[in-house]
Amino acid sequence: xxxxxxxxxxxxxxxxxxxxxxxxxxxxxxxxxxxxxxxxxxxxxxxxxxxxxxxxxxxxxxxxxxxxxxxxxxxxxxxxxxxxxxxxxxxxxxxxxxxxxxxxxxxxxxxxxxxxxxxxxxxxxxxxxxxxxxxxxxxxxxxxxxxxxxxxxxxxxxxxxxxxxxxxxxxxxxxxxxxxxxxxxxxxxxxxxxxxxxxxxxxxxxxxxxxxxxxxxxxxxxxxxxxxxxxxxxxxxxxxxxxxxxxxxxxxxxxxxxxxxxxxxxxxxxxxxxxxxxxx
Amino acid sequence: xxxxxxxxxxxxxxxxxxxxxxxxxxxxxxxxxxxxxxxxxxxxxxxxxxxxxxxxxxxxxxxxxxxxxxxxxxxxxxxxxxxxxxxxxxxxxxxxxxxxxxxxxxxxxxxxxxxxxxxxxxxxxxxxxxxxxxxxxxxxxxxxxxxxxxxxxxxxxxxxxxxxxxxxxxxxxxxxxxxxxxxxxxxxxxxxxxxxxxxxxxxxxxxxxxxxxxxxxxxxxxxxxxxxxxxxxxxxxxxxxxxxxxxxxxxxxxxxxxxxxxxxxx
Numbered sequence: 448x449x450x451x452x453x454x455x456x457x458x459x460x461x462x463x464x465x466x467x468x469x470x471x472x473x474x475x476x477x478x479x480x481x482x483x484x485x486x487x488x489x490x491x492x493x494x495x496x497x498x499x500x501x502x503x504x505x506x507x508x509x510x511x512x513x514x515x516x517x518x519x520x521x522x523x524x525x526x527x528x529x530x531x532x533x534x535x536x537x538x539x540x541x542x543x544x545x546x547x548x549x550x551x552x553x554x555x556x557x558x559x560x561x562x563x564x565x566x567x568x569x570x571x572x573x574x575x576x577x578x579x580x581x582x583x584x585x586x587x588x589x590x591x592x593x594x595x596x597x598x599x600x601x602x603x604x605x606x607x608x609x610x611x612x613x614x615x616x617x618x619x620x621x622x623x624x625x626x627x628x629x630x631x632x633x634x635x636x637x638x639x640x641x642x643x644x645x646x647x648x649x650x651x652x653x654x655x656x657x658x659x660x661x662x663x664x665x666x667x668x669x670x671x672x673x674x675x676x677x678x679x680x681x682x683x684x685x686x687x688x689x690x691x692x693x694x695x696x697x698x699x700x701x702x703x704x705x706x707x708x709x710x711x712x713x714x715x716x717x718x719x720x721x722x723x724x725x726x727x
Numbered sequence: 728x729x730x731x732x733x734x735x736x737x738x739x740x741x742x743x744x745x746x747x748x749x750x751x752x753x754x755x756x757x758x759x760x761x762x763x764x765x766x767x768x769x770x771x772x773x774x775x776x777x778x779x780x781x782x783x784x785x786x787x788x789x790x791x792x793x794x795x796x797x798x799x800x801x802x803x804x805x806x807x808x809x810x811x812x813x814x815x816x817x818x819x820x821x822x823x824x825x826x827x828x829x830x831x832x833x834x835x836x837x838x839x840x841x842x843x844x845x846x847x848x849x850x851x852x853x854x855x856x857x858x859x860x861x862x863x864x865x866x867x868x869x870x871x872x873x874x875x876x877x878x879x880x881x882x883x884x885x886x887x888x889x890x891x892x893x894x895x896x897x898x899x900x901x902x903x904x905x906x907x908x909x910x911x912x913x914x915x916x917x918x919x920x921x922x923x924x925x926x927x928x929x930x931x932x933x934x935x936x937x938x939x940x941x942x943x944x945x946x947x948x949x950x951x952x953x954x955x956x957x958x959x960x961x962x963x964x965x966x967x968x969x970x971x972x973x974x975x976x977x978x979x980x981x982x983x984x985x986x987x988x989x990x991x992x993x
Contacts, residue, residue: 470878497906500910502906502909502910525914527911528909528910528911528912529912532910533907533910534910535903535906535910538907540902540904540933540937541907541908541929542933543928543929543932543933543936552955553912553913553929554911554912556912557911557912557914558912559963582861604910604911607911607912639788643964657744
């Protein structure tokens with residue numbers, strides 16, 4: 448679905464502010480996958496995902512989305528952005544419309560939807576994000592709570608029905624319940640077949656959401672593979688300057704007492720196992 | 728599509744000019760710019776040009792960055808020069824149908840171009856060797872005598888420094904919002920003029936709202952750190968004239984007087 452070939456990018460090249468943001472990264476994300484991109488702040492995660500819908504172009508290397516070369520002049524970037532929905536960090540800071548409906552409808556309208564089609568798209572995305580559409584559609588988006596705003600912002604991307612949903616730190620600044628709700632919705636979207644790219648520096652979330660993890664350090668890709676392999680290797684995780692998820696720390700201790708304990712991706716799975724819940 | 732904005736052209740090259748007192752630099756550049764218009768000879772301008780170039784060398788800046796700073800005024804330069812050439816009455820030296828060029832016009836055009844170029848040279852040297860904080864500190868010190876007339880000099884310079892401080896932040900934010908709305912299929916450079924103006928609403932509205940809420944938070948943060956309007960504040964950087972400053976004043980003044988009185992040799 449998304450393929451990067453030897454992509455590099457330098458900011459402000461030729462000036463004293465020159466900074467290599469991305470160094471020779473190749474990766475491929477398949478349809479239906481859920482991938483977490485982890486790394487410290489400034490490691491290039493946010494820059495990396497902006498290649499995925501052609502917002503920035505690499506200095507060298509190639510980017511393909513659905514087989515189309517984004518560097519080619521014939522490629523319609525608008526249709527690429529419809530395929531790859533990118534949710535920025537703090538997306539609620541981009542609100543401008545008077546009602547939730549208009550806010551969510553902005554994307555699909557730009558894509559040429561109107562009338563019943565438009566309303567259906569808005570309604571569907573709002574209910575996908577856990578709202579009762581008729582309750583919220585006429586409210587002002589500015590009056591909602593932080594978690595609700597965040598979900599409205601994500602709904603506004605989902606309303607374009609993208610094949611790939613890319614989220615840059617979607618849980619930052621959310622309270623506990625807001626975060627849990629969001630994680631559940633995202634996991635659900637992926638289960639329904641939407642490709643999910645999840646950028647985070649919260650390791651517990653990365654582990655819970657995705658089976659595959661891509662780790663970035665100083666603009667370079669340093670790991671790409673199974674999240675279980677990644678997070679159980681302290682050498683790898685600490686080497687990048689990240690922390691082992693709390694669940695994995697507990698799981699490792701428990702594994703010594705209960706050798707039959709399967710790998711757990713969330714505290715819920717762990718608790719379910721220990722108390723004989725559905726995970727067993 | 729990156730909205731880049733480097734305020735002034737401050738580059739830390741740690742030259743002698745960086746060490747000068749900002750008050751001295753502001754005053755010198757200001758008076759240079761004013762008195763520039765009193766120089767009447769090409770030789771005088773030549774002297775000033777050599778002086779400006781040696782300052783650029785001294786500030787350890789590259790000449791390419793000086794020329795880059797000239798780019799925005801190029802249009803203005805061309806416009807005024809063309810106007811002067813064609814619309815100054817005087818002794819005709821060239822005539823073709825309705826186009827008339829006079830000796831006085833040509834002379835004026837050359838003078839004005841040289842003045843504008845020198846002007847931006849000197850301001851470049853000031854802004855490239857003086858950080859925003861130094862500039863506003865210096866500015867505040869220079870306008871502080873106005874306090875006698877109840878002019879709120881400290882507040883004004885604080886306002887200037889805060890606005891300067893947030894210009895790059897606003898540009899970065901505009902860039903981010905633009906990208907986010909482009910991800911939602913927005914296009915900012917297509918369609919009729921009306922459509923284009925309307926397409927900026929999703930950019931300008933969030934930008935304004937965020938700026939307002941940021942201003943609110945900044946005010947609270949400043950007050951919680953003890954800021955009270957009108958109250959006397961001490962400062963971390965005490966400005967003090969050093970020997971270097973006196974040398975700079977002496978050199979600049981003498982170069983300038985020389986440029987003013989020198990006789991035309993070309």
